[in-house]
Amino acid sequence: MSFTVTSKLYPANHKTVFVLDHTPYFGISCENPIEFEFLKSRAPGFIPMNPISKSLWTSSVESAIEYCRIVWDLFPQGKLVRFIASDNVAHLLNTWSPTQQNLTHIMNGMSLIGIPPPPPPLRSVSTPLDYTVLHGLRAAIESLTEPTDLQQENIKNSVDGQTVLNKNRVICITSARDNDSMKRLEEIFLTVLNQQNKVCATSDRLLTIDHCHLVIINTFPINIESQVNNHPLKNLSPILSTEVHSIKAPQIPNKLSSLILEHYDLASTTVTGIPMKEEQNASSSANYDVEIFHASSAHTAILKGNASDSAAIRTIKDGLEYETTTLKWCTPRGVSGSELQNCTCMHRITPVDVNSRPSLCLINFLLNGRSVMLEMPRKAGGKITSHLLAAHGGEIFIHTLCTARSVLEDPPSISEGCGGRVTDYRITDFGLLIKQHTLLPIKVKNVEEGAEPIQKMKTRLSRLTRYWPLTISSTLIFNLKNYFDPLPALITKDKITDEEVFQCKKVIYNLISLESKMEPLHPLNSGQRVKGQKREEQYKAMWNELETLLKNNLHTDSHRSVYTCLLECHKFNFDEEKIAEKVELDEALNQLENIGPGKLEPDVPRASVIRATTDSPMSPPPLTSIASPLSRAALSRSGSIYNTQRTLLEIFTSQEKGKSRPEFAGRQGDSLVAKLYPNLKTEDRGPREGMEVE
Numbered sequence: 027m028s029f030t031v032t033s034k035l036y037p038a039n040h041k042t043v044f045v046l047d048h049t050p051y052f053g054i055s056c057e058n059p060i061e062f063e064f065l066k067s068r069a070p071g072f073i074p075m076n077p078i079s080k081s082l083w084t085s086s087v088e089s090a091i092e093y094c095r096i097v098w099d100l101f102p103q104g105k106l107v108r109f110i111a112s113d114n115v116a117h118l119l120n121t122w123s124p125t126q127q128n129l130t131h132i133m134n135g136m137s138l139i140g141i142p143p144p145p146p147p148l149r150s151v152s153t154p155l156d157y158t159v160l161h162g163l164r165a166a167i168e169s170l171t172e173p174t175d176l177q178q179e180n181i182k183n184s185v186d187g188q189t190v191l192n193k194n195r196v197i198c199i200t201s202a203r204d205n206d207s208m209k210r211l212e213e214i215f216l217t218v219l220n221q222q223n224k225v226c227a228t229s230d231r232l233l234t235i236d237h238c239h240l241v242i243i244n245t246f247p248i249n250i251e252s253q254v255n256n257h258p259l260k261n262l263s264p265i266l267s268t269e270v271h272s273i274k275a276p277q278i279p280n281k282l283s284s285l286i287l288e289h290y291d292l293a294s295t296t297v298t299g300i301p302m303k304e305e306q307n308a309s310s311s312a313n314y315d316v317e318i319f320h321a322s323s324a325h326t327a328i329l330k331g332n333a334s335d336s337a338a339i340r341t342i343k344d345g346l347e348y349e350t351t352t353l354k355w356c357t358p359r360g361v362s363g364s365e366l367q368n369c370t371c372m373h374r375i376t377p378v379d380v381n382s383r384p385s386l387c388l389i390n391f392l393l394n395g396r397s398v399m400l401e402m403p404r405k406a407g408g409k410i411t412s413h414l415l416a417a418h419g420g421e422i423f424i425h426t427l428c429t430a431r432s433v434l435e436d437p438p439s440i441s442e443g444c445g446g447r448v449t450d451y452r453i454t455d456f457g458l459l460i461k462q463h464t465l466l467p468i469k470v471k472n473v474e475e476g477a478e479p480i481q482k483m484k485t486r487l488s489r490l491t492r493y494w495p496l497t498i499s500s501t502l503i504f505n506l507k508n509y510f511d512p513l514p515a516l517i518t519k520d521k522i523t524d525e526e527v528f529q530c531k532k533v534i535y536n537l538i539s540l541e542s543k544m545e546p547l548h549p550l551n552s553g554q555r556v557k558g559q560k561r562e563e564q565y566k567a568m569w570n571e572l573e574t575l576l577k578n579n580l581h582t583d584s585h586r587s588v589y590t591c592l593l594e595c596h597k598f599n600f601d602e603e604k605i606a607e608k609v610e611l612d613e614a615l616n617q618l619e620n621i622g623p624g625k626l627e628p629d630v631p632r633a634s635v636i637r638a639t640t641d642s643p644m645s646p647p648p649l650t651s652i653a654s655p656l657s658r659a660a661l662s663r664s665g666s667i668y669n670t671q672r673t674l675l676e677i678f679t680s681q682e683k684g685k686s687r688p689e690f691a692g693r694q695g696d697s698l699v700a701k702l703y704p705n706l707k708t709e710d711r712g713p714r715e716g717m718e719v720e
Contacts, residue, residue, distance in 0.1 A: 036191035038239050039289050041106055041122070041174065042097075043166040044090045047200040048111040049157040052082040053142035056275040057247040082245060082275050083142050086199045089278040093197075093286055095129060096319055099376035100290070104176065108169055111139050112162025122174045159200040163215055167222045170194045171232040192233040195289065197241045199278070204253040208244065212268050215240060219266060237265050243281060244272040283378065284347040286319075293322035294343065294350035294378070295424070297400060297415075301355070302387050314384035317343075317350060320424050321373040325351055327426055328412050334405045353413060356399035367414055369425040375415070392417045450498040459494070463487055490518050492578040502564075503571050506547055509537065510572075517576060522584045530588045537572075538595055541565050569596055 059077035080088075094107050109119040109132055119135035120126040143157075170192070173181070180190045202208045219238060226232040244254045252272050259269040273281050286292060298315045328351075329336045343350045377385035392398065397416040401409045414425040463486070468479060495501035503510050513533040516526045540547070546561055547568065576589040 036193050038193040038195050038237065039105055040176070041170060041194040042289075043108045043110060043169060043194070043196045045159060045162040045166050045196060045198040045200075046083075046086050046090065046109065046111045047159045047162075047198075048083065048113040048117070048139065048142050049159070050142055050145040051201060052086065053144065055079045055081055055247065056085055057249040058276045080275070081141070082201070082247070085275040085278050086245065087136055089282050090197075090199065091129060091132065092279060093282045094132065095380070096286055096376055097290065098127065098129070100292070100319065100321070100374045105290070106174055109135065110162045110165050110169070112159045112165075113143060114156045114161070116161040116165035118165065118169070122169075122172060124175065159198065160211075160214060163196070163198060164218050166196050167215075167218050167235070170196070170235055170238065171222060171226050173231070173233050177233065190233070191236045193237045194235065195239040195241065197243070199243045199245060201246055202244050202254050205255055208242065208254050208270055211242070212240070212262060216262050216266050223265070235265060237267070240266060240268040241285065242268065242270045243278065244270060245275045245278055248274045248276065280346050287348050291322050292319050293325050294319060294348060295325075296350045296352045297355055297388070297398075298352050299355045300384060300388060302384060316384050316388045317378040318375045318424070319378060320375045323371060324373050324413070324424050324426050327370060327429065328402055335402070338405045339402060353400035353402055354409070356401045356411060367425060368428045369414070370428050371426045372423045375422050375424045389422065392422050393420070451496060452498055452504070455504065459490075486520075489579075489581070493575050501571065502568050503575065506568070509533075509540070509547065514575065517579045517585065517588065521582055524584075527584050527587060531591050534588075534592055534595060537568070
């Protein structure tokens with residue numbers, strides 16, 4: 027909290043210095059040709075103009091100037107930028123004076139210093155080492171120690187003992203040979219920074235630099251590969267943090283557009299669907315998009331709302347690194363900017379592409395006194411008016427409209443829901459959750475014994491709310507308490523005993539038994555069980571939600587055993603054949619009678635008895651054989667006879683394994699020959715009346 031307040035009171039973007047490399051190397055071409063001839067029809071003998079290409083210096087200057095235009099459009103006061111060009115000396119183009127903080131002054135200074143000087147002759151006395159960006163970096167550090175008017179006022183009004191922090195930023199556009207050269211450049215900058223702070227410590231008119239953010243943009247033509255690698259923000263010392271971006275010269279504007287959002291806490295909004303008349307044909311119109319920059323707090327309300335809605339309108343800008351929020355143009359209905367609107371905040375805006383025709387048309391439309399409503403589409407359908415664009419006093423602002431209820435209205439009841447749209451909150455269950463997690467004051471004897479009670483409660487609350495549906499219509503198992511109790515309450519406990527594990531498994535087997543009988547589930551509330559819903563779909567939703575609940579509560583081995591029991595007893599692939607492999611009714615009853623704390627697994631003879639009492643001789647072969655859950659899991663990997671290709675012999679062999687009758691003598695042994703009527707010629711064949719037919 028203190029860091030945030032300090033950063034707002036003394037921001038690093040209050041003083042920014044651009045150091046532009048003006049050495050002979052920056053006079054070379056970017057090797058990015060631009061067609062300068064746009065004529066479609068050419069007369070005979072017409073000689074087309076050759077394409078042009080910007081130099082590294084032109085690309086650097088244009089990008090830096092555009093950076094300043096955005097800053098000064100959004101912050102007319104308080105954000106100061108200085109320019110320094112470095113060749114064999116440092117050229118200071120402006121000061122911290124507000125009268126020199128404008129584009130006209132900067133462009134006049136650029137025209138005075140001109141293009142980079144040509145490289146000196148090989149036999150000249152002066153060597154190329156005289157041209158370096160270090161002259162500009164040293165001058166930048168010295169200029170950062172000079173107080174601005176705002177800093178002088180803060181020092182004058184400060185209370186005794188209160189210090190005014192001097193935080194700033196340096197953006198250097200240069201070109202280095204390799205990573206070692208870039209590392210030496212950072213080390214030299216840190217050495218000069220420490221030396222300058224020592225000088226400021228003995229001076230009354232200079233300010234010590236408390237922290238400096240050095241951003242180095244290493245640029246090069248597009249036809250070569252740079253040996254300098256990017257590195258993210260890192261701290262070289264407590265007073266210096268650096269980052270390096272190695273990019274091709276035509277990409278400098280895109281990189282600075284991404285950096286300015288971070289440096290000044292800005293956000294991007296793309297106004298889409300703007301109807302504009304075509305310049306060539308005034309009777310027709312087309313839809314255009316215009317991107318604008320503004321303070322990021324203008325989107326706080328919509329980004330804190332529904333996560334799915336905010337994710338749907340946020341996209342990565344094509345070819346860039348930052349996100350933009352897409353809002354749709356709403357046809358104005360005679361609303362002017364002078365009319366009052368229920369707004370929560372208001373910020374200045376500036377177009378990103380200021381020279382494009384769509385941006386010019388939108389700006390002129392707003393400056394003429396009209397206002398534009400912006401709509402945010404919702405993922406669930408419908409839309410909501412979230413922002414308003416209007417001009418006040420020649421400046422254009424984005425207004426964040428209040429999308430919730432007004433504070434002047436009567437507060438809605440809890441059953442009505444937010445905005446009166448949701449009416450089926452689980453109010454009773456939520457009240458029970460609050461009661462179970464009510465904090466009471468206690469005295470801790472020894473804090474070192476473990477985690478603090480407040481931390482334990484946060485951990486417990488986070489664990490219990492991993493899966494906790496807010497509404498009745500979004501859950502099924504919490505509406506079927508007569509079928510699921512006490513499983514939801516037991517599975518969310520920190521530790522569960524063997525008896526509680528048995529109770530949870532018993533619930534699972536009872537549900538399997540109900541599904542085998544295809545009995546309908548009757549919820550206590552009118553939730554997900556709607557009219558016309560099939561039982562198969564109801565059970566499918568129930569099993570999926572139960573699997574989600576158990577999967578989010580795998581705290582101990584006992585919890586995992588319950589989850590494993592569910593996976594072994596039910597197959598969660600509903601997209602395959604409808605004849606899925608499931609535990610039958612007799613299996614569920616068998617497991618239910620034999621499982622329990624301290625009991626062994628059911629033995630094979632017991633399963634055979636149940637099979638003999640439920641199957642008849644003429645019944646068709648069962649879909650699944652009575653096997654243990656582990657054997658069923660192995661079988662599920664190979665598949666059942668209905669969803670895999672198996673030969674008739676394999677099917678017959680697998681079914682013969684479960685037979686309880688003795689094997690025919692002719693099929694035993696290697697000879698496969700059985701003697702018919704072996705007792706035919708014996709004298710004593712026994713009484714006839716005692717014969718029984720098997």
